[in-house]
Amino acid sequence: MLPTAPPPSSIKAVVWDIDDTIFDYATADTVGMRGHLTTEGLLDSYASAEHALTRWKALTREHWARFEAGETDWENQRRDRVRAFVGRMLTDPEADAWFTRYLGHYEAAWSLFPDTVPALDALAGTHRHAVLSNSSLHNQDRKLRVLGVRDRFEAVLCAAELGVAKPEAAAFHAVCAELSLAPHEVAYVGDQPDTDARGAVEAGLTGIWLDRAGQGGRPELTRITGLDQLPSLLVGDTRFGAPDTFR
Numbered sequence: 001m002l003p004t005a006p007p008p009s010s011i012k013a014v015v016w017d018i019d020d021t022i023f024d025y026a027t028a029d030t031v032g033m034r035g036h037l038t039t040e041g042l043l044d045s046y047a048s049a050e051h052a053l054t055r056w057k058a059l060t061r062e063h064w065a066r067f068e069a070g071e072t073d074w075e076n077q078r079r080d081r082v083r084a085f086v087g088r089m090l091t092d093p094e095a096d097a098w099f100t101r102y103l104g105h106y107e108a109a110w111s112l113f114p115d116t117v118p119a120l121d122a123l124a125g126t127h128r129h130a131v132l133s134n135s136s137l138h139n140q141d142r143k144l145r146v147l148g149v150r151d152r153f154e155a156v157l158c159a160a161e162l163g164v165a166k167p168e169a170a171a172f173h174a175v176c177a178e179l180s181l182a183p184h185e186v187a188y189v190g191d192q193p194d195t196d197a198r199g200a201v202e203a204g205l206t207g208i209w210l211d212r213a214g215q216g217g218r219p220e221l222t223r224i225t226g227l228d229q230l231p232s233l234l235v236g237d238t239r240f241g242a243p244d245t246f247r
Helices: 025-040 049-068 074-086 092-108 116-123 137-146 169-179 193-202 227-234
Strands: 013-016 128-133 155-158 186-190 206-210 222-224
Touching: 013 169, 025 049, 025 092, 049 074, 074 092, 116 227, 128 137, 128 169, 137 155, 155 169, 169 186, 169 193, 186 193, 186 227, 193 206, 206 227, 222 227
Parallel strands: 013 128, 013 186, 128 155, 186 206, 206 222
Antiparallel strands: none
16 A cells, blocks of 8 residues: 655645657657658568557566666667667767767757746746656756746756665655755656656655556556646646545
8 A cells, every 4th residue: 555645735845757748759769760761761660650669668678677776887788679679780980870860850859838938937936846757967957947937946966876776765865855855745757657656655755657648557656647737736626626634
């Protein structure tokens, strides 16, 4: 059984996930990789563009899991992902160059979700804000700057620099320490029910699952289906359809 979350009035800060929470990573990744594969002439190696994209996403999950487990570092998980995808041995500089070309297509497709800025605006006067991401500071700080929202967050902490990743409690406690707040004073919002919401709750924070796809099925978690529901949830106002209690 998960611990009972504190009342909304005790929450002083919101810590945010980035990818697929405030930033539309899935769309950018799909559009970017499609453009990259076309330019690289790699689409003919797969039955379809969709098959190639499915393979890329599976390799991303596989090699990210190795990084989370401490089996490799940030740079080499990315290089190994590229080598597996192209199906041949590349030197480190060659793998880096391939990924850099992909990034050009990927970054051209970057965008925030439409509900991101309104939610940040609505909470700007009542809550402090920070980021905790299972990525690298180099990537995520730049992403937030390009998207025009870096100044909304007091701190940006990432797994590559912390040496620990969500859902480990140490990752959540690191961002609480950065804010000089106790875990019960912090809410964490992310799109993954276990890595984000459950991990946060088990670390003593209030975990909020952003279920944009409406999957449901996790009654033990506090769940919202859009960031438009977050402000009313955090101030305990249910007039706009947010859950009436933290579960």
